[in-house]
Amino acid sequence: MKTNARAVVIGGGAIGVSVAYHLAKYGWKDDVVLVEKHELTSGSTWMAAGNVSFFHSNYYGTQVNMKSIEIFKELEKETGQPSGWHTTGSIRTADNPGRMDELGYAYSMNRCLGLDVSYVTPEEIGKMHPFMNTEGLLGGLYWPDDGDVDPNSVTQAMAKGARQHGVEINLHTLVKSIEETPSGEWLIKTDKGDITCEYVINAAGLWAPEVSKMVGIEIPSIAIAHTHILYEKINAIADTDTMLPLIRDPDKSIYLRQEMDSLILGMYEANGQQWKKHGVPWDYAQEEINPDIDNISDCIEAGMERFPILGDTGFKHVTAGPITYTPNGDPLVGPAAPLKNFFQACGYSFGITQAGGIGHYLAGWIMNGEPEIDLWAVDSRRYGSHANWAYNTEKIADTYPRLYSTIYPNEFRDAARPNRTSPIYEYQKQANAVFGDYYGWECPNYFPPKGEDSYEEPSWRRSNAFKHVANECKHMMNHVGIIDLTRFAKTKISGSGAKAWLNNMTCQRVPEKDGRIALSPMLDHKGNFKSDMTITRVNEEEFFCVTASVGKKHDQHWMLENLPQDKSVMMEDITYQTGCLVLAGPKSREVLARASYNDVSGDAFKFSTSQEIYVGRTKCRVNRMNYVGELGFEIFHPIQQQTAIYNALMEAGADSDIRMIGMHAMDSMRLEKGYLAWKSEMTLHHTPLETNVSWTVKMDKEFIGKSGIEKQKEVGVPLKMVCLVVDAKDSDAWGYNPIMLDNQRIGMTSSGGYGHRVEKSIALGYVKPEFAKAGTKMDVEILGRLRSAEVVTMPLYDPKNEKMKS
Numbered sequence: 001m002k003t004n005a006r007a008v009v010i011g012g013g014a015i016g017v018s019v020a021y022h023l024a025k026y027g028w029k030d031d032v033v034l035v036e037k038h039e040l041t042s043g044s045t046w047m048a049a050g051n052v053s054f055f056h057s058n059y060y061g062t063q064v065n066m067k068s069i070e071i072f073k074e075l076e077k078e079t080g081q082p083s084g085w086h087t088t089g090s091i092r093t094a095d096n097p098g099r100m101d102e103l104g105y106a107y108s109m110n111r112c113l114g115l116d117v118s119y120v121t122p123e124e125i126g127k128m129h130p131f132m133n134t135e136g137l138l139g140g141l142y143w144p145d146d147g148d149v150d151p152n153s154v155t156q157a158m159a160k161g162a163r164q165h166g167v168e169i170n171l172h173t174l175v176k177s178i179e180e181t182p183s184g185e186w187l188i189k190t191d192k193g194d195i196t197c198e199y200v201i202n203a204a205g206l207w208a209p210e211v212s213k214m215v216g217i218e219i220p221s222i223a224i225a226h227t228h229i230l231y232e233k234i235n236a237i238a239d240t241d242t243m244l245p246l247i248r249d250p251d252k253s254i255y256l257r258q259e260m261d262s263l264i265l266g267m268y269e270a271n272g273q274q275w276k277k278h279g280v281p282w283d284y285a286q287e288e289i290n291p292d293i294d295n296i297s298d299c300i301e302a303g304m305e306r307f308p309i310l311g312d313t314g315f316k317h318v319t320a321g322p323i324t325y326t327p328n329g330d331p332l333v334g335p336a337a338p339l340k341n342f343f344q345a346c347g348y349s350f351g352i353t354q355a356g357g358i359g360h361y362l363a364g365w366i367m368n369g370e371p372e373i374d375l376w377a378v379d380s381r382r383y384g385s386h387a388n389w390a391y392n393t394e395k396i397a398d399t400y401p402r403l404y405s406t407i408y409p410n411e412f413r414d415a416a417r418p419n420r421t422s423p424i425y426e427y428q429k430q431a432n433a434v435f436g437d438y439y440g441w442e443c444p445n446y447f448p449p450k451g452e453d454s455y456e457e458p459s460w461r462r463s464n465a466f467k468h469v470a471n472e473c474k475h476m477m478n479h480v481g482i483i484d485l486t487r488f489a490k491t492k493i494s495g496s497g498a499k500a501w502l503n504n505m506t507c508q509r510v511p512e513k514d515g516r517i518a519l520s521p522m523l524d525h526k527g528n529f530k531s532d533m534t535i536t537r538v539n540e541e542e543f544f545c546v547t548a549s550v551g552k553k554h555d556q557h558w559m560l561e562n563l564p565q566d567k568s569v570m571m572e573d574i575t576y577q578t579g580c581l582v583l584a585g586p587k588s589r590e591v592l593a594r595a596s597y598n599d600v601s602g603d604a605f606k607f608s609t610s611q612e613i614y615v616g617r618t619k620c621r622v623n624r625m626n627y628v629g630e631l632g633f634e635i636f637h638p639i640q641q642q643t644a645i646y647n648a649l650m651e652a653g654a655d656s657d658i659r660m661i662g663m664h665a666m667d668s669m670r671l672e673k674g675y676l677a678w679k680s681e682m683t684l685h686h687t688p689l690e691t692n693v694s695w696t697v698k699m700d701k702e703f704i705g706k707s708g709i710e711k712q713k714e715v716g717v718p719l720k721m722v723c724l725v726v727d728a729k730d731s732d733a734w735g736y737n738p739i740m741l742d743n744q745r746i747g748m749t750s751s752g753g754y755g756h757r758v759e760k761s762i763a764l765g766y767v768k769p770e771f772a773k774a775g776t777k778m779d780v781e782i783l784g785r786l787r788s789a790e791v792v793t794m795p796l797y798d799p800k801n802e803k804m805k806s
């Protein structure tokens with residue numbers, strides 16, 4: 001066994017083998033080692049049903065699936081070993097209108113990716129799958145290029161490719177511990193000897209939490225027993241030459257596909273069984289779990305109802321095996337914060353489907369420092385420290401049986417909540433808040449009047465929240481409101497080198513005067529958006545940086561990775577000790593004046609400046625700016641003082657009709673102002689030059705991403721962000737809607753919703769520059785239907801910023 005390598009991949013399942021194969025194929029030849037404690041595929045991989053499809057709820061997840069299928073089809077040509085790929089097509093059915101809407105969203109999103117997908121009627125489904133009882137179905141989506149793959153064959157084919165590219169695969173080699181060396185490398189200690197390496201990839205599947213613990217990290221991944229049933233030979237199937245399409249009937253929580261001359265029925269039962277709760281033993285390998293037939297009997301019956309032939313056919317084999325699940329069912333991929341050069345590739349519940357694609361994308365991410373596509377949806381850093389083992393255990397009990405339930409963009413499930421709450425949480429509850437959870441924080445989405453249903457109906461269309469959100473937006477426009485943004489990520493950057501370092505981290509110029517604030521995006525090396533940051537200069541050597549709450553781990557990891565070693569710059573996470581209440585609306589100044597001992601008049605406290613002032617008895621850092629486009633103040637404060645500050649503001653605002661405002665209203669108002677949202681408009685696919693914050697790019701200084709920006713300046717931007725007013729009916733754009741002109745796709749929305757102050761349905765999105773002129777007419781496809789739209793000048797609300805600056 002080698003003692004040194006550039007990269008060591010831990011785990012020889014489908015995922016680990018693919019990562020090793022791609023790392024070597026893309027250039028790290030002879031410098032990659034894979035370590036597997038047993039035989040290849042001996043974790044979850046060997047038991048998988050092998051269904052592979054394009055469908056994924058997320059735009060980027062769909063692209064990973066697409067890449068996988070491309071790779072699986074090519075493998076034999078490259079390696080000489082068949083991958084066991086069969087193209088069968090697949091159908092996802094719907095038996096209720098909500099599911100049809102979900103399919104509509106998937107249809108439109110898939111069309112953005114150029115996928116071959118079409119609606120099918122129940123009659124057409126019946127023709128394609130003659131063994132299916134289509135009663136009760138409303139329709140479905142059909143992907144002709146989906147299929148299945150033999151999990152063992154595909155892993156062995158990739159292993160062969162890996163060896164051909166020089167990967168050393170060590171079987172029966174157990175990684176027992178991992179240490180960081182003083183020089184910043186990793187020392188992998190196995191029962192066959194040690195390996196020193198630069199990069200580690202944790203692809204240990206069921207054991208990934210144990211491997212993570214070796215480097216002090218707790219990841220939210222646990223094992224659940226999953227079952228599928230292979231039926232006895234079915235003569236009617238043996239007699240046909242065609243392959244039946246894979247059927248997913250999510251409303252019955254089952255899938256069914258042809259296996260040789262029979263069928264495999266798989267299921268997500270109501271009561272998923274967590275397996276080996278406290279860690280999978282190291283010596284577990286290639287062993288099935290005793291199936292619990294009683295526990296899956298409802299799904300077996302549902303299968304017989306949908307496919308009556310199953311009722312006449314006996315079981316040939318029932319396979320039950322453990323699969324890893326994370327809180328939302330998506331995997332954990334990418335850099336492991338706060339470590340350097342340690343990557344996760346685990347938490348996979350559909351790891352055969354994504355094996356090829358994620359191997360490709362993760363190898364690129366490791367080798368180039370950035371992923372080729374924005375993989376935030378699977379980034380392991382999307383979970384904060386709240387997502388521990390106990391959280392995940394509770395969450396999965398809810399997620400597993402609902403894996404096939406309809407996905408709604410406005411749904412926040414109750415499981416494993418509440419976690420992080422603001423000190424004013426009880427006040428929010430008393431005000432009838434309907435909460436969402438964001439990175440573990442309970443945040444009010446809206447406040448229906450007392451006595452009204454405090455539950456938002458999950459929907460792809462305008463929900464019962466619509467009228468309440470409208471009231472909140474109008475209230476903010478005419479009076480004053482408080483938004484709780486305690487969840488913001490806050491980082492103090494200080495030291496003699498702080499200013500110069502920050503200037504390199506952002507394309508914006510760091511404020512030159514104390515008390516000035518600057519919107520300061522951080523970019524990746526290609527010039528694309530990495531993070532949305534606002535910098536407030538406290539003094540020459542101290543800066544207060546605020547970034548998106550859900551991006552906390554991601555953003556702080558990026559900062560940490562770039563921090564100089566010489567201690568000239570200090571970084572302190574002050575998120576949890578600092579609260580934030582936003583006071584906004586035309587009456588916000590009069591309220592603040594009453595609550596504060598300081599002069600907050602327009603002359604004394606100018607727009608886009610920051611001051612330390614008293615709010616009630618508490619000294620707060622108050623920034624005169626906000627995300628809703630009204631006169632307003634962001635009041636950052638010591639968290640333990642929040643209740644006192646809140647009470648002081650409510651008392652001071654009693655005569656000004658002060659009330660609390662939720663996240664939905666904030667999002668509606670930011671759309672009206674054309675303010676960008678992280679991971680909607682600000683992704684790894686767009687530079688500031690493509691947006692309305694190109695003014696933040698200062699080319700007369702050095703910063704990360706400058707060369708990418710220079711290049712784009714030379715060749716011109718490929719896309720331009722636009723604001724569209726859409727002739728929507730009862731459903732607005734959500735993002736990832738195709739933007740069409742004369743039946744050609746010219747762009748894609750990044751987010752959308754209803755602007756209640758301007759009373760228009762709004763979509764933000766990117767189109768080719770020639771279509772970005774105000775007045776250009778086009779269509780936006782929403783839930784599978786074209787809606788006419790027009791490019792308008794941004795922002796729609798208060799274009800001269802008179803309200804903010806008043």
Ligand SMILES: Cc1cc2nc3c(=O)[nH]c(=O)nc-3n(C[C@H](O)[C@H](O)[C@H](O)COP(=O)(O)OP(=O)(O)OC[C@H]3O[C@@H](n4cnc5c(N)ncnc54)[C@H](O)[C@@H]3O)c2cc1C
Pocket residue numbers: 010011012013014015016035036037038039040041042043044045046047048049050051052173174175176203204205206207208211226227228285319320321322323324345346347348349350351352353354
């Ligand atoms: C019944 C069933 C049906 C399924 N059906 C499908 C399907 O239809 N489609 C689909 O996409 N997915 C399906 N899956 C899920 C799929 O099998 C997994 O998502 C996938 O196999 C995960 O692969 P992996 O490489 O991440 O993990 P694993 O296959 O578990 O591999 C991890 C490997 O790491 C090794 N390892 C762990 N720790 C160490 C260590 N310390 N040192 C050395 N080696 C170590 C293990 O021995 C193991 O071989 C199914 C799973 C089951 C059980």
